[in-house]
Amino acid sequence: LYILFCGGSTLLGYxxxxxxxxxxxxxxxxxxxxxxxxxxxxxxxxxxxxxNTLFKSQVSRKSAGWARDEKIxxxxxxxxxxxxxxxGGVKMKLTVVDTPGFGDQIxxxxxxxxxxxxxxxxxxxxxxxxxxxxxxxxIPDTRVHCCIYFISPTGHTLRxxxxxxMKRLSHSVNIIPVIAKADTMTIEERQExxxxxxxxxxxxxxxxxxQKEFDDDMEDKSDNDKIRETMPFAVVGSDKEYQVNxxxxxxxxxxxxxxxxxxxxxxxxxxxxxxxxxxxxxxLKEVTHNIHYETYRAKRLNxxxxxxxxxTNGTHDSNL
Amino acid sequence: xxxxxxxxxxxVGFANLPNQVYRKSVKRGFEFTxxxxxxxxxxxxxxxNSLFLxxxxxxxYPGPSQRIKKTVQVEQSKVLIKEGGVQLTLTIVDTPGFGDAVxxxxxxxxVINYIDSKCxxxxxxxxxxxxxxxxxxxxxxxxxxxxxxxxxLKxxxxxxMKRLHDKVNVIPLIAKADTLTPEECxxxxxQIMKEIQEHKIKIYEFPDTEDDEDNKLIRKIKxxxxxxxxxxxxxxxxxxKKVRGRQYPWGVAEVENGEHCDFTVLRNxxxxxxxxxxxxxxxxVHYENYRSKKLAAVTCNGVDTTKTKGQLTKSPLAQMEEERxxxxxxxxxxxxxxxxxxxxxxxxxxxxxxDSEAELERRHEQMKRNLxxxxxxxxxxxxxxxxxxxxxxxxxxxxxxQKLDASKSVNKSVSQYLAx
Numbered sequence: 050l051y052i053l054f055c056g057g058s059t060l061l062g063y064x065x066x067x068x069x070x071x072x073x074x075x076x077x078x079x080x081x082x083x084x085x086x087x088x089x090x091x092x093x094x095x096x097x098x099x100x101n102t103l104f105k106s107q108v109s110r111k112s113a114g115w116a117r118d119e120k121i122x123x124x125x126x127x128x129x130x131x132x133x134x135x136x137g138g139v140k141m142k143l144t145v146v147d148t149p150g151f152g153d154q155i156x157x158x159x160x161x162x163x164x165x166x167x168x169x170x171x172x173x174x175x176x177x178x179x180x181x182x183x184x185x186x187x188i189p190d191t192r193v194h195c196c197i198y199f200i201s202p203t204g205h206t207l208r209x210x211x212x213x214x215m216k217r218l219s220h221s222v223n224i225i226p227v228i229a230k231a232d233t234m235t236i237e238e239r240q241e242x243x244x245x246x247x248x249x250x251x252x253x254x255x256x257x258x259x260q261k262e263f264d265d266d267m268e269d270k271s272d273n274d275k276i277r278e279t280m281p282f283a284v285v286g287s288d289k290e291y292q293v294n295x296x297x298x299x300x301x302x303x304x305x306x307x308x309x310x311x312x313x314x315x316x317x318x319x320x321x322x323x324x325x326x327x328x329x330x331x332x333l334k335e336v337t338h339n340i341h342y343e344t345y346r347a348k349r350l351n352x353x354x355x356x357x358x359x360x361t362n363g364t365h366d367s368n369l
Numbered sequence: 370x371x372x373x374x375x376x377x378x379x380x381v382g383f384a385n386l387p388n389q390v391y392r393k394s395v396k397r398g399f400e401f402t403x404x405x406x407x408x409x410x411x412x413x414x415x416x417x418n419s420l421f422l423x424x425x426x427x428x429x430y431p432g433p434s435q436r437i438k439k440t441v442q443v444e445q446s447k448v449l450i451k452e453g454g455v456q457l458t459l460t461i462v463d464t465p466g467f468g469d470a471v472x473x474x475x476x477x478x479x480v481i482n483y484i485d486s487k488c489x490x491x492x493x494x495x496x497x498x499x500x501x502x503x504x505x506x507x508x509x510x511x512x513x514x515x516x517x518x519x520x521x522l523k524x525x526x527x528x529x530m531k532r533l534h535d536k537v538n539v540i541p542l543i544a545k546a547d548t549l550t551p552e553e554c555x556x557x558x559x560q561i562m563k564e565i566q567e568h569k570i571k572i573y574e575f576p577d578t579e580d581d582e583d584n585k586l587i588r589k590i591k592x593x594x595x596x597x598x599x600x601x602x603x604x605x606x607x608x609x610k611k612v613r614g615r616q617y618p619w620g621v622a623e624v625e626n627g628e629h630c631d632f633t634v635l636r637n638x639x640x641x642x643x644x645x646x647x648x649x650x651x652x653x654v655h656y657e658n659y660r661s662k663k664l665a666a667v668t669c670n671g672v673d674t675t676k677t678k679g680q681l682t683k684s685p686l687a688q689m690e691e692e693r694x695x696x697x698x699x700x701x702x703x704x705x706x707x708x709x710x711x712x713x714x715x716x717x718x719x720x721x722x723x724d725s726e727a728e729l730e731r732r733h734e735q736m737k738r739n740l741x742x743x744x745x746x747x748x749x750x751x752x753x754x755x756x757x758x759x760x761x762x763x764x765x766x767x768x769x770x771q772k773l774d775a776s777k778s779v780n781k782s783v784s785q786y787l788a789x
Contacts, residue, residue, distance in 0.1 A: 093518020155525050156472045201516075202548075203410020210471050233517075233548045235615055301550055304629050306620025314618050 081133075081140035083190045084330065085171075087222070088145065089164060089214065090199025091152030094229035099197075099286035100145050102299060102310060103322055104134060122150040125163045146193060152210050161214045168193050168222050172345040179346075194337045195258070195325070196222045199229040200246065200281060204238050207249050215255045221341055223258035223333055225325070226250075231283035231316045232301060232308045239283050246281060257281075259329070263336055276324060282317040285310050398456035400505050401644060402445075402487075404537070405461065406480060406529070407514025408468040411544035416512075416600035417461055419613065419624060420636055423448060424602070441466040441476045443483040462508060468525050477529045484508050484536050488659040496686060509651045510573070510639070511537045514544040515595065519553050521560045530570045536655055538573040538647055540639075541565070546597035546630045547615060547622040554597050561595055575638075576646060590638060596631035599624050667692070 088096040129146040146167070151160055171192045178188040196218065200211055215224055226246070231239060250257065259277065264270040287310050290297045299310040311319050325333075405413040418424055445462045462483065467476055487507045494503045511533060515526055530539055541561065543549075549557060565572060572594070575587045601624045605614050614623040623629050639647075667688050 092523075093516065093520045095519075153523060155476075155528060156474045158472045201410065203408075205410045208469060213471060230517075230548050232617070233545050235617055303547065303550055303620070303622070304626075305622050306617065308617075308619050312618075 078138050078140075080187065081142060082330075083142045083144070084334070085129075085144040085146065085191060085193050085195075087148070087164075087168075087193045087196040088199065089148050089151055089196060090229060091201070091210075092149065094199040094201060095286050096147065096197075096199055096229075098288060099199075099227075099229070099284060099318075101288050102286040102318065103325065104143060123154070125150040125160050127163060127167045144191070157210055160210075161217055164214075165218060165221065168218070169345065172221075172342055173349075175342065176346055176349060190334075192337055192342060193222050194333045196224050198224050198226045200226055202228055202230050202233040202242070202283075204234055204242050206245055212249070212253060212255070215250070215257070216253060219255050219257065221345065223260075223336055223341070224255075225258050225321075226281040227321060228281050228283040230285065232285050232303075234283070243279075243281060243283065258333065258336070260336075263340065279317065279320065282321040282324075284318045284321055285316040286318065395455055398458060399644075400458045400460070401648065402460040402462060402506060402508050402510075403639075404464070404480075404484075404508045404511040405514065406464045406467055406511060407544060408516060409465065411514040411516060412600050413463065413512075413514055413544075415602065416542075416544075416598060418602045419600040419632065420639065421448070421450060421459065422602075423450070441479045443479050460506065473525055476525075477532050480529075481532060481536065484533075485659065488536075488656055489663070491656065492660055492663065493686070505648075507651055507656060508537050509644075510647045511539050513539055513541045515541055515561065517543055517545050517548040517557070517597075519549060519557050521557075522564045527564065527568050527570070530565070530572070531568060534571040535658060538650055538655070539570075540573050541595040542635065543595055543597040545599065547599045549597065558593070558595060558597070573647070573650070575643065590634055593631055593634060596635045598632045598635055599630040600632070 086100070088100060090096050126149050127146060128149065129144050131142060131144040133140060133142050135141070148164055151157075151164070154160070175188060175190065175192055178185060198211070198215060200207065215226070218224060228234075228239070228242065228246075234242060256262070257280065259273040261273075261277075264273055285301065285308055287299050287301050287308075289299065289301070291300050291302055291307050292298075293300070293307055293309060298307075298312070301308040301310075309315050313319055403417075405417060407413055442465050443462060444465065445460050447458060447460050450457045450459055464480055467473075467480070470476070484507075491503070491505065491507055494500065513526070513530060515522065526541075530541065533539055543554070543557065543561075546554060575590060577584055577587065599615065599622055601613050601615050601622075603613065603615070604611050605616050605621050606612075607614070607621050607623065612621070612623045613625060614621045624632050627633055
C-alpha cells in the first residue's frame with residue numbers, strides 16, 4: 050500500500066503517477082541528447098585541450114594528431130566537429146564549434162561577426178523547420194547552447210577585444226567566461242584577477258551565464274549566486290596522465306611539480322565540469338531555447354511583419 | 370728616464386692600456402638603454418625588476434601595466450645603479466598599450482619613431498661643433514616578449530620583428546615560461562626559430578670569441594634561443610634555502626634555477642657578458658645604417674647635379690635648413706594654386722547658375738505665350754460656337770414661324786371651306 054497525501058485527500062491505492070519520471074528517462078535515453086558547445090578565444094589558450102579534457106575523449110577538431118604548424122587563418126573560420134558519446138546508456142551527440150583565427154590578426158576589428166552570423170544562422174535553421182507546414186518529428190538542434198570564452202591570463206584586466214565580444218554576444222548565446230591556462234598564476238594573483246574581471250564585467254553590464262534575470266526561484270538564485278561568485282573559473286586542461294600518490298591523474302608535469310587538473314586546490318576545472326555537465330547542461334539548453342531563440346524568433350517575425358515565408362539571405366544582419 | 374728604458378728592454382708598458390681604459394670608463398660611468406616590448410600582462414615589469422634587483426615599478430610608482438592605455442605610448446625611466454665602484458645609468462623604455470587594442474595596425478610606429486629620434490639626437494650631437502658631452506640615449510637592446518601560446522609566433526610578432534630587426538638588437542623572449550612544460554617549451558622554441566628563419570628576421574647574434582671555452586657556452590646559449598623566462602622578486606623558502614620564485618600549490622617555480630627557466634642565462638648574457646657587445650653592435654651597425662640612410666637622403670634631395678652624390682659641401686644641418694625652406698615655399702605655392710583653382714570653380718559655378726536662371730526665364734516666357742495662344746484659340750472656338758448657336762436658333766425660329774404660318778394658312782383654308 051502506498052499512501053499519497055495530496056491536498057488533504059488520501060488515496061488508498063497506488064496509482065503510479067510517479068513512474069512518469071521513469072518513462073521520461075527511458076524515452077530520453079532512447080532519443081538521446083544533442084549538445085552544441087562553442088569555444089572562442091585566440092590561439093594558444095588551450096581551447097581544444099580543455100574540450101578534450103571536459104568530455105574525457107578526443108572530441109575537438111585537433112584530435113586527429115597535433116598539427117602544431119597549422120597556420121593561423123587570415124579570417125575567423127567556424128569549424129564544427131560532431132561526436133556521439135555514450136555514458137550509462139545515455140547517448141549524447143556533442144558538437145564542438147571551434148573558431149580559429151579569432152583575435153589572432155593584427156587588426157581584429159569585427160572578428161566577432163562571423164561568430165555572430167553562425168549563431169544566427171543556426172537559429173534561422175531551427176526557425177525555418179518550426180515554421181514548416183509539415184514538420185519533422187524531431188527538429189535537429191544545431192543551435193549553440195553554450196559559448197565558452199577563454200580569457201587570457203594576463204593578471205591585469207580584460208582586454209578590449211574580450212569586452213567587445215562579450216558585450217555583443219551575451220544577448221544571443223550563453224557565455225561562460227573561463228580563465229585559460231590558470232597554472233600561469235599563483236593563487237593570490239588568481240583571486241585578484243578574478244575580482245577585477247568580475248568588476249569590469251559588472252560595470253559594463255555584461256551578463257554571463259547563469260544570468261541573474263533568469264533565476265527561477267530562491268533555490269536557483271542561491272545556487273547560482275554561489276557559482277557566480279566563483280566565476281570566471283580558472284581552468285587547466287590536459288590529456289596526459291601521471292602518477293601522483295599512487296593514483297593516475299590528468300595533469301601537467303613541470304620541473305617543480307605536477308599540476309593536477311581535477312584537484313580543486315590546483316584549479317577549478319572540476320567545478321567547471323560539474324557546473325557545465327553535471328548540473329546545468331539541461332538548463333543551458335532551456336535558456337537557449339526559451340530565451341535566446343525566442344528573442345531571435347520574435348525579432349525575425351516582427352521584422353517580416355508576420356509569418357511570411359522566410360527566405361535565406363546570405364547577408365543576414367546580426368541581431369545586435 | 371732614458372736609462373730606465375734601456376734597462377727594461379722588452380717591456381714597453383702598453384699592456385697596461387686596458388687598465389687605463391678600465392679606470393677611465395669606471396670614472397665616466399656606463400650608460401645602457403633597454404627597451405621592453407610586448408602585450409600587457411606578459412610580465413615585462415616583473416622581469417625588469419628581477420633582472421636588476423630593483424623595484425623600478427613598485428606600489429608607489431606603479432608601472433605602465435597598472436595604467437590602462439588607449440594608444441601605444443613610449444615611456445622611459447632612468448635608474449642609477451652602483452655596484453663595485455662601477456656606475457650604470459640604466460634607462461628602461463617601456464611600451465604600454467602595444468598590441469592591446471582591437472586594431473593593432475601600426476602599433477609599432479611609435480616604437481620605430483622613438484628609436485629613430487634617439488639616433489637622430491645622437492647624429493645631431495655628433496655633428497655639432499661643441500661635442501663635449503654626447504649622451505648616448507640610443508636603444509641598445511630590445512627585449513621582445515612572446516606570449517606562451519605553445520603554437521608559434523603571432524602575425525603581430527612577425528610584423529614587429531621584421532620592422533625592427535634593422536634598427537635595434539632584437540632579443541625575443543618567451544614570457545611567463547612557467548606556463549609550459551619542458552616538452553612544450555622545446556617544441557615551442559623550435560617552432561619560433563623556424564618561423565624566424567622563414568621570415569628572415571635577424572635577431573641579435575652572439576659573436577664568436579677566440580676562446581674555445583666561451584664558444585662552447587655561446588653555442589649552448591644559441592641552442593636555447595629564444596630564452597624562456599620567468600620573473601619574480603618574491604623570496605620564498607624552499608628546503609631551507611631562500612630563493613626567488615613563484616609559489617604554486619603544486620610547487621615553487623624558481624627563477625634562478627636553470628632547470629626551471631632561462632632567466633639566469635638571460636641575465637648573464639645581458640649584463641655580465643654581452644652588454645658591451647650590444648652597445649657596440651648598436652653603434653657600429655644599427656646607428657651607422659641609420660646615419661648613412663639619413664645622410665644619403667639629405668644629399669640626394671633637390672641638389673643640383675654638379676655635386677657628386679655623397680660629397681657634402683655643406684654641413685647636413687644647413688642642407689636640412691635649405692630643404693625646410695624649399696618645403697615651406699612648395700607649401701606656399703600649393704596654397705596659391707589651390708586658391709586659384711577655388712576661384713575658378715566659384716566663377717564657373719556662378720556662370721552656370723546664371724545660365725540656368727536665364728533658361729528658366731525663357732521657358733517661363735514661352736509657357737506664357739503658349740498659354741495665351743491657347744486662350745485665343747479657345748476664344749475663337751467659342752465665337753464660332755456662338756455663331757453656330759445663333760444660326761441654329763435663327764433657323765429654329767424660322768422653322769417655327771413657317772410652322773405657325775403653315776397652321777395659320779391651314780386654319781384659314783379650313784375656315785374658308787366651312788364658310789362656303
